[in-house]
Every structure is written in C-alpha cells, then in structure tokens.
Amino acid sequence: MTSDTKTLILEQVRKYHQGSGSAVSFVPGQTPITPSGADLDEDDRVALVEAALDMAIAAGARTRRFETALARALGLRKAHFTNSGSSANLLAITALTSHMLGKRKLVPGDEVITVAAGFPTTVNPIVQNRLVPVFVDIDLTTYNTTVDRVAAAIGPRTKAIMIAHALGNPFPAAEIAELAKERGLWLIEDNCDALGSTYGGKPTGTFGHLATQSFYPAHHITTGEGGSVLTADLQLARIVESIRDWGRDCWCEPGEDDKCARRFKWTLGTLPPGYDHKYIFSHIGYNLKSTDLQAALGETQLRRLPEFGEARRRNWNRMREGLLGVEGLLLPEATPGSDPSWFGFVLTVAEDAPFERRDIVAELERKKIGTRQLFAGNLTRHPAYHNENYRVSGELTNSDIVTERTFWIGVHPSITTEMIDYMVTAIREFAHGSR
Incomplete structure (x- = not known):
C-alpha cells in the first residue's frame, strides 16, 4: 500500500467518524446513563485503523x-x-x-x-x-x-x-x-x-x-x-x-x-x-x-488522561455537592491528602434509612440510571473462597455493610452536567419520598 493510499483511507476514516458521531440529546428517563464507559474520539478510530x-x-x-x-x-x-x-x-x-x-x-x-x-x-x-x-x-x-x-x-x-x-x-x-x-x-x-x-x-x-x-x-x-x-x-x-x-x-x-x-x-x-x-x-x-x-x-x-481526570473530578464534585444533606445515605470522602481521579460515586444506605439498597437501586434503574455494587463486597462470603486457605485480621464489619448496603453510580467523562443533575434530582426525590 502506498503512503498516498494510506493517507486517503485515513482521511476517509476521519470523515466517517465526523459523520457518525452526531450528538444525541439527553432525554431524562429515556437515555441510559451508564456507570462506566469509554470515551473514544476521532484520533482513536484513526489510530486503530x-x-x-x-x-x-x-x-x-x-x-x-x-x-x-x-x-x-x-x-x-x-x-x-x-x-x-x-x-x-x-x-x-x-x-x-x-x-x-x-x-x-x-x-x-x-x-x-x-x-x-x-x-x-x-x-x-x-x-x-x-x-x-x-x-x-x-x-x-x-x-x-x-x-x-x-x-x-x-x-x-x-x-x-x-x-x-x-x-x-x-x-x-x-x-x-x-x-x-x-x-x-x-x-x-x-x-x-x-x-x-x-x-x-x-x-x-x-x-x-x-x-x-x-x-x-x-x-x-x-x-x-x-x-x-x-x-x-x-x-x-x-x-x-x-x-x-x-x-x-x-x-x-x-x-x-x-x-x-x-x-x-x-x-x-x-x-x-x-x-x-x-x-x-x-x-x-x-x-x-x-x-x-x-x-x-x-x-x-x-494523551487525553488529564482531560479525562478533570471530567471525573468535576462530575464527582458536582454530584457530592448536590447530594449534601440527603437523609438515609452516607456520602463518600476523598482520603485526606489525596486528589482522586474518581472511578465512580459510591453511596451507602444508612442503617436507620427508611429504605433499603434494593429499593433505591430499583428506582434508579427504572429511571435509566445505571448502578453497580461495590464489586464483590466481602469476598470471604463468596462460594469461590469457601474452601480456600485465608486469614481474617480483626472484624470485617464494614465489608459486610458494603455487601448489604453499598452501590455506586457513574462519573465518567461521557456523563454531562445535565446527567449529573438528573441523577442528583432522582436520588433526592426518592429519599424525600421515602420519609
């Protein structure tokens, strides 16, 4: 393949990307908000091709x-x-x-x-x-x-x-x-x-x-x-x-x-x-x-890592500010001295909340807000490890709480400010209606 042919093909790939990436308007309650997902641009497509x-x-x-x-x-x-x-x-x-x-x-x-x-x-x-x-x-x-x-x-x-x-x-x-x-x-x-x-x-x-x-x-x-x-x-x-x-x-x-x-x-x-x-x-x-x-x-x-980190921090901070004071939910905190590039926004249902995790997760999923549990929760409770040799140091009280009451939602770069505000409103309305 000559360099001219390759250049022509890659130019067409750029045009294809530009033509196929038309923005889709966010429709609350209809457009899914995924907990995670890749943000791929024109340069990514060209590099792969x-x-x-x-x-x-x-x-x-x-x-x-x-x-x-x-x-x-x-x-x-x-x-x-x-x-x-x-x-x-x-x-x-x-x-x-x-x-x-x-x-x-x-x-x-x-x-x-x-x-x-x-x-x-x-x-x-x-x-x-x-x-x-x-x-x-x-x-x-x-x-x-x-x-x-x-x-x-x-x-x-x-x-x-x-x-x-x-x-x-x-x-x-x-x-x-x-x-x-x-x-x-x-x-x-x-x-x-x-x-x-x-x-x-x-x-x-x-x-x-x-x-x-x-x-x-x-x-x-x-x-x-x-x-x-x-x-x-x-x-x-x-x-x-x-x-x-x-x-x-x-x-x-x-x-x-x-x-x-x-x-x-x-x-x-x-x-x-x-x-x-x-x-x-x-x-x-x-x-x-x-x-x-x-x-x-x-x-x-x-090359886009700084841009991605900025978006994740912005989304996480807006989410936390919007959820301050919501009853029944424990909000996360950054480790002192850290500046996290957040993977997700984690929430734990309080022990005295008038609702359970399954209730709020079901409502969010109904509103097209994707949720995930905090991975495996307490791994020692999974069948894969029942016959394995391990040791536990201290109590796993909080790991059990995570297993039973914790979930997270997305803050990845493809999530817009409008989506964050919609998620905040959905959570606030649910918590208020559960009192």
Whole structure:
C-alpha cells in the first residue's frame, strides 16, 4: 500500500467518524446513563485503523511506544503491556515468587495482606500462587483500609501487601509504603481504578514495588482489553517481562535476534553450552502479551488522561455537592491528602434509612440510571473462597455493610452536567419520598 493510499483511507476514516458521531440529546428517563464507559474520539478510530492497515497484529513498535509513554506518565522506569488488568495482577504477584529474588521471594504459605471488600482479581493471584490472603476491613468514608488495620494484620509469615485504590480514591499509600519498608514487606498497588489519582502530590502507582493498571473500557483510559505492570525496579521489570513472555530468559523483541550479542554463548541450567538463548526458559511463565492494535488505542487515549481526570473530578464534585444533606445515605470522602481521579460515586444506605439498597437501586434503574455494587463486597462470603486457605485480621464489619448496603453510580467523562443533575434530582426525590 502506498503512503498516498494510506493517507486517503485515513482521511476517509476521519470523515466517517465526523459523520457518525452526531450528538444525541439527553432525554431524562429515556437515555441510559451508564456507570462506566469509554470515551473514544476521532484520533482513536484513526489510530486503530492505521494499525490494522499496517497489519500490526502482534506486539511491536506501537507497544514499545505505549509502554514508554505510560512509564513516563507515572515517572517510573518500566511498563509492561499485558492483555488485561487481571493478567497484570497475576504477573505482579507471580514475579515476587521468582528465584531471582533469593531469600525475599514469596513461597507457598506466605501471607499477603489485602482488602476483603474488593474485586476478585486483586486476590485471586495470591491464591493461585498458593499464598495466603490476609483480609482486612475498610472505612465507610473512603472505602479504603487504614495503616492501623494493615499493621495489626502483619504476622510471622506475612511477606507482602497488595491493595487496590478504591474507586479511584487512594489508600494512604505513603504511610503503608513506609510500613512495608520498616517490616521488610513487598507492596503491590492495584492502580486499575485510579490512573491519574495522586496522594500527597505523587501519582498513585508509584509508591509500591510494583503497580498494575487495567485498560478495560470501564477504566480511565482504554485499549479495549489490556493492562500493564509498572515498576521502578529493573530486576522486577526483567522478571515481569520473562513471566509475561512464556517464561523465557531472552529479552529480544519478537522478530529480533541477538540483542545481548551472546545468543549462542549462554550456559544455563543443564543445557548444552551455547544453547540458543531465545529458547532458554528461566521461569514458569505465560503468554500474557497484547497487540499493537490495542497499544495504538492506548497511545491516543493516554494523551487525553488529564482531560479525562478533570471530567471525573468535576462530575464527582458536582454530584457530592448536590447530594449534601440527603437523609438515609452516607456520602463518600476523598482520603485526606489525596486528589482522586474518581472511578465512580459510591453511596451507602444508612442503617436507620427508611429504605433499603434494593429499593433505591430499583428506582434508579427504572429511571435509566445505571448502578453497580461495590464489586464483590466481602469476598470471604463468596462460594469461590469457601474452601480456600485465608486469614481474617480483626472484624470485617464494614465489608459486610458494603455487601448489604453499598452501590455506586457513574462519573465518567461521557456523563454531562445535565446527567449529573438528573441523577442528583432522582436520588433526592426518592429519599424525600421515602420519609
């Protein structure tokens, strides 16, 4: 394909986008307001089509550019693009079991402190690596755990902490990172819901030894399906890359040979001297890579991260101001010292409210206002974990309250001021009518 032909096609793609994106007026009670959703523009469509024209069906130059841009955006040294945020969490935990870490590696039976009220894929990699989750409770204002709860959970077999920033609201990351340093523990930040949030002026995802991101369409930027593991530690980055890429020892890009200039000079394991380094495996790994098609979308989306964060903050603040004083509902609060790029607006029905969660959720859904529960609520109450080995530190009272009385609604960038005001009115009218 000539460059002129490609240019013509991409010009037509822009025209197509401009012609197909006619604005649809918001009709209260008829137009659905989704709790989450991707905001895709003309540049996103062009980037995807250009990658398709180039037949960029595997990880290549676009992936490397996206990884570099993402790491730079967070001020970290390395980002490794994966096929999902869930895979990113699996990679992060599995990396800490590597033999390359010597005495610091995690071994079966070691404990990892995590939060009971969260999403399963923060916890599942702990179980999948035959480690023991230690569940702690949360507060009902920030929906995050506290330093005191984490400190009280540390036992003789505790080796790591893995916590997600709840709905974009940072947990006290600096303090927990300091606690981890004092006690010799690894810290993994599940930053999947919080890209663009800051704590103490520092981006979330930069406090731990490793951080993970999700780029599913619900998240702050999207690649369709995708995720990433980030770190400032080059040894951990090397381990993550190996486990992501089949467990191989070689670090050449696909289609690249002899980057180390020693391809046939390695002697590892009990292999014959000079065995091809491209086929030497140092970890029990996976293939969790993504493609340049996804990375192309990630590049254009990442440029809009500040715009997306501004919209999420604006919508969340307007929602909270509009709901102040509503009886029967507990409103969320930002963690002190933080500036969240909010994933959603969370509400908990008060114990003495004249209505239950199912009542208000049914009314909002009837009015085309999409709702979601706070993910799994208390994970220990789910059948998937009934026969698994875990430990609970303290009581999970607030995690149970979340399971029974909490839900959230959207504040993503595609939600307009008119939609926020409609949601506020719907909630206020419901609460007032229930008295």
